[in-house]
Amino acid sequence: MTGTHASTNGTAPEEPPRPPPGQPALVMLGLGVGVLLMAIQLWLLTVALNLYLLREERGPLLATGISGLIFLGGVIMLRVLRRRPRRRV
Amino acid sequence: MSTVDREEPLSERTRDERWRVEFPFGWDADELVSRRHLLQWSVWVSGALFASTGLLAVLARARQRRRGGLRAIVEASAVPVGGVQYFAYPRPDDPAILVRLGERRFAAYSGRCTHLSCAVYWDPERGRLVCPCHQGIFHPETGDVLAGPPPRPLPSIALREEGGMLYAVEEVFR
Numbered sequence: 001m002t003g004t005h006a007s008t009n010g011t012a013p014e015e016p017p018r019p020p021p022g023q024p025a026l027v028m029l030g031l032g033v034g035v036l037l038m039a040i041q042l043w044l045l046t047v048a049l050n051l052y053l054l055r056e057e058r059g060p061l062l063a064t065g066i067s068g069l070i071f072l073g074g075v076i077m078l079r080v081l082r083r084r085p086r087r088r089v
Numbered sequence: 090m091s092t093v094d095r096e097e098p099l100s101e102r103t104r105d106e107r108w109r110v111e112f113p114f115g116w117d118a119d120e121l122v123s124r125r126h127l128l129q130w131s132v133w134v135s136g137a138l139f140a141s142t143g144l145l146a147v148l149a150r151a152r153q154r155r156r157g158g159l160r161a162i163v164e165a166s167a168v169p170v171g172g173v174q175y176f177a178y179p180r181p182d183d184p185a186i187l188v189r190l191g192e193r194r195f196a197a198y199s200g201r202c203t204h205l206s207c208a209v210y211w212d213p214e215r216g217r218l219v220c221p222c223h224q225g226i227f228h229p230e231t232g233d234v235l236a237g238p239p240p241r242p243l244p245s246i247a248l249r250e251e252g253g254m255l256y257a258v259e260e261v262f263r
Contacts, residue, residue: 031124034131041138048145054241055262060146064139071139074132081125 037070162187162255173211178246178257184208185246186218187255188229197246197257198232204239
């Protein structure tokens, strides 16, 4: 960890490293987009269920493909983040 | 000078420093749910949604492969005009209904209502196929929904007549 900034011995706490301007907003935007994509996956699941009840064969396959791409994107994002050292903001 | 005198006055410290002095816990305790953990859990949930959708696709594909096959229903002459014959198709527990619409006209449908799968019956007074659970009504010539909550027409069953015998050939979904 880069910082245990709290002090109990009375010395002045050191200033935590500041993130580049705009980075926290970008990170939160990324998380928001991720949650939105998950909502789309949930919608795709309901569409696939409806098509399954309609005895469609291709529709659920297509929904699975799109859902899989979203999942793959999440896995890639997770792997990219694991390679980068964690930095406290 | 005492220790207290040497300390910076509280008002001159930055807001962050004041907060740290008043709440002296390390960052480690502050990491119960980090954004990375949230992302990790999100990816797991995303994977579960993907797997569920994939399971539906596999089930849909498996079901397409068993849509029936040739099966004898009844002698055509045994059903009067305006009468019906109940039978099972494509599986022994799948209800189906054959309607004689005219001298040479027959129609067959799945007997499972497309709303909540109740068994559909023939109402001779109204000349309609009726689901008793929620009063879904289907047209006997097309299987289309005439009234009630069913969202889709009844699946029809293709027929063939050979030597006076009626055969179910295939279940057709619309």
